[in-house]
Amino acid sequence: MIPQDYPRVIIEAVEPQVDGGRFPIKRVVGEKVAVSADIYKEGHDKLAAVLKVRKVGEKKWQESPMTQGDNDRWQGEFTVTAVGRWEYTIEGYAERYLSWVDEITKKNVGGATLSSELLEGLVILKKSAAAAAGGDRTRMNSIIAAMESALAAGEQQGAIDMGIGTVMRSMMARYPDRSEGYELAPALKIMVNRPITRFASWYEFFPRSQGTVPYRHGTLQDCIRRLRAIHAMGFDVVYLPPIHPIGVSFRKGKNNSLVSIPGDVGSPWAIGNEHGGHMALEPQLGTWDDWDQFVATCRELEIEIALDYVMNCSPDHPYVSEHPDWFFHRPDGSFKYAENPPKKYQDVYPLNFGTSDRAGLWQEMLKIFLFWVGKGVTTFRVDNPHTKPVPFWEWVIGEVHRQHPEVIFLAEAFTKPKMMRLLAKVGFAQSYTYFTWRNEKQELTDYVNELTSGEMKEYFTGNFFANTPDILPPILQYGGRPAFIIRAVLAATLSSVYGIYSGYELCENQAIPGKEEYLDSEKYEIKVRDWKAPGHIVQIITLINNIRHDSPALQTYNNVLFLTTDNPKIIAYAKMTEDRSDIIVCIVNLDPFHKHYTTLHVPLATFGIDEDEQYQAHDLLSDERYRWRGPTAYVELSPSTKMAHIIKIRRW
Numbered sequence: 001m002i003p004q005d006y007p008r009v010i011i012e013a014v015e016p017q018v019d020g021g022r023f024p025i026k027r028v029v030g031e032k033v034a035v036s037a038d039i040y041k042e043g044h045d046k047l048a049a050v051l052k053v054r055k056v057g058e059k060k061w062q063e064s065p066m067t068q069g070d071n072d073r074w075q076g077e078f079t080v081t082a083v084g085r086w087e088y089t090i091e092g093y094a095e096r097y098l099s100w101v102d103e104i105t106k107k108n109v110g111g112a113t114l115s116s117e118l119l120e121g122l123v124i125l126k127k128s129a130a131a132a133a134g135g136d137r138t139r140m141n142s143i144i145a146a147m148e149s150a151l152a153a154g155e156q157q158g159a160i161d162m163g164i165g166t167v168m169r170s171m172m173a174r175y176p177d178r179s180e181g182y183e184l185a186p187a188l189k190i191m192v193n194r195p196i197t198r199f200a201s202w203y204e205f206f207p208r209s210q211g212t213v214p215y216r217h218g219t220l221q222d223c224i225r226r227l228r229a230i231h232a233m234g235f236d237v238v239y240l241p242p243i244h245p246i247g248v249s250f251r252k253g254k255n256n257s258l259v260s261i262p263g264d265v266g267s268p269w270a271i272g273n274e275h276g277g278h279m280a281l282e283p284q285l286g287t288w289d290d291w292d293q294f295v296a297t298c299r300e301l302e303i304e305i306a307l308d309y310v311m312n313c314s315p316d317h318p319y320v321s322e323h324p325d326w327f328f329h330r331p332d333g334s335f336k337y338a339e340n341p342p343k344k345y346q347d348v349y350p351l352n353f354g355t356s357d358r359a360g361l362w363q364e365m366l367k368i369f370l371f372w373v374g375k376g377v378t379t380f381r382v383d384n385p386h387t388k389p390v391p392f393w394e395w396v397i398g399e400v401h402r403q404h405p406e407v408i409f410l411a412e413a414f415t416k417p418k419m420m421r422l423l424a425k426v427g428f429a430q431s432y433t434y435f436t437w438r439n440e441k442q443e444l445t446d447y448v449n450e451l452t453s454g455e456m457k458e459y460f461t462g463n464f465f466a467n468t469p470d471i472l473p474p475i476l477q478y479g480g481r482p483a484f485i486i487r488a489v490l491a492a493t494l495s496s497v498y499g500i501y502s503g504y505e506l507c508e509n510q511a512i513p514g515k516e517e518y519l520d521s522e523k524y525e526i527k528v529r530d531w532k533a534p535g536h537i538v539q540i541i542t543l544i545n546n547i548r549h550d551s552p553a554l555q556t557y558n559n560v561l562f563l564t565t566d567n568p569k570i571i572a573y574a575k576m577t578e579d580r581s582d583i584i585v586c587i588v589n590l591d592p593f594h595k596h597y598t599t600l601h602v603p604l605a606t607f608g609i610d611e612d613e614q615y616q617a618h619d620l621l622s623d624e625r626y627r628w629r630g631p632t633a634y635v636e637l638s639p640s641t642k643m644a645h646i647i648k649i650r651r652w
Helices: 096-107 115-131 134-152 156-164 166-174 220-232 288-300 318-322 358-374 390-403 417-426 441-452 454-458 474-478 480-494 538-550
Strands: 010-015 025-028 032-040 047-055 062-065 073-079 084-094 181-183 188-193 200-204 237-240 304-309 338-340 343-345 379-383 408-412 430-432 462-465 497-501 561-563 570-576 583-589 596-601 614-619 625-629 632-637 644-651
Touching: 010 084, 032 047, 032 084, 047 073, 062 073, 073 084, 096 115, 096 156, 115 134, 115 156, 115 166, 134 156, 134 166, 156 166, 220 288, 237 379, 288 304, 304 358, 358 390, 390 417, 408 417, 417 430, 441 454, 441 480, 441 561, 441 570, 462 480, 474 480, 480 497, 480 538, 480 570, 480 583, 480 644, 570 596, 570 632, 583 596, 583 632, 632 644
Parallel strands: 025 188, 200 237, 200 497, 237 304, 304 379, 379 408, 408 430, 430 462, 462 497
Antiparallel strands: 010 032, 032 073, 047 062, 047 084, 084 181, 084 188, 338 343, 561 570, 570 583, 583 644, 596 632, 614 625, 614 644
């Protein structure tokens, strides 16, 4: 069948997009979106293209022109200005007026008769004039009438000059004929998040461990007092593990023992008892009035609250008796507890998202999110989202964002890369990563490049946690204080979003022998710390966070440029703003035991520095200043002096 209609303009290879437009790209408020596409058409017509953008639900598009580059590649850009879902598309069309201008200009040689061409041009001009507004229409019609008079009087050149003159060109640019065009459909999606999604420093702590008396259960009032110190270190997100009532049945003892004794507080991830479930507070932490005061103090200090969202239920959770069909059962009818062989979690019953009452369960999970948003939580760190159906996450995040587009979701998904990527695509704004186990120069380089380049940069933001309550990596176990400095610098500068778990600043490194787990973990007991213990790195952590807040280059996620060093134990990389007003070079000794030196190769052209130009290298960690000239610099780093440089490049 012969097509009745078909696109007169071809639009292909549009970037950015994710999976052919199936999922949205991600941006934060104030960021630019640079768009490119192949746009062409049969024949020799001049083409024009506009980039169109709007918030989802708005009727009117905001338009901006695209410019043509080499080989029919067109570019344009726009800035997203508000949180929520946006969409953009491209409209390309034959520019009949400019094609006519080009044609008649080429034909306008001595003795040529161009009356027919002028008549064709008048048709084009009249069509645009009819679409023009008020005064513009009057001016265009006036020129058209003058052209017709000149043509009738045989004044061909006068008619041409009026038709292609500056005034008419500017008018036609405002009212082009787009009838021979094509608009890309469906529109491509953008999820616009708050800036703190891409630039934040996270601090995780257990509320029950914030007291000052050994074995006494900490309270929210203790947490309030602790917030001042956390704020002073420069953290702007506090992340709380579950703060709900903890189950009694099969309660875990110290060091994950299967047997508890009186006084054991259990794992906060075993949620629910007679005091309630996911929408209740652990009574020993305090009251809702205490919680409201905690929230108010966080807001005063400009600290946001992230809460662990854990879809675990203890055997004592109200859901177990009220909705037994929401859980997995063995053939004998008994409830099936959670396992991650060889680990067993008898104190936890996992929820069955494939239950026959799927609607009831899913709606309840949504209710929990909305409840805590109403209580002042702005971010959810979701526990093991890769063990739940991906369609659930796409649905529930979408439902939350319909009411609260400002809410942020972090995926704690240490799993296969493709699943980690898919979770980011369906709505998780941040993700844990395998940075925690990347220690060598090449593996760090490869991994960070993987996360921040290619298609992943359009939707994936890695939150680089140096440690977690579950993970004490070998380098921290054995590398001592220098290792903690190394990993803090790397986490805080390789990614614009990073975090530490409470006790990192004290260089806590006692592990269960042969495991990457903390000995005497506060996952199972109350821990009281001396925050001024010898050897702490509080000042260093504070300095790093202050540097981040003062350096725009470190506030961008996907601008890492790895630099060449001659020593495999020293890694170097740069981050800079688009206008090169802020250039930061980080140089880190990856060996916590030995001194190393290297020649650093400085990309002068990239930095906008001439070969013979002298420039200043200001180490923001030590406040030392060096005069560098040329493309190389000598660097020496040692555990006994300094493990890293964070250098601001300044031109004289």
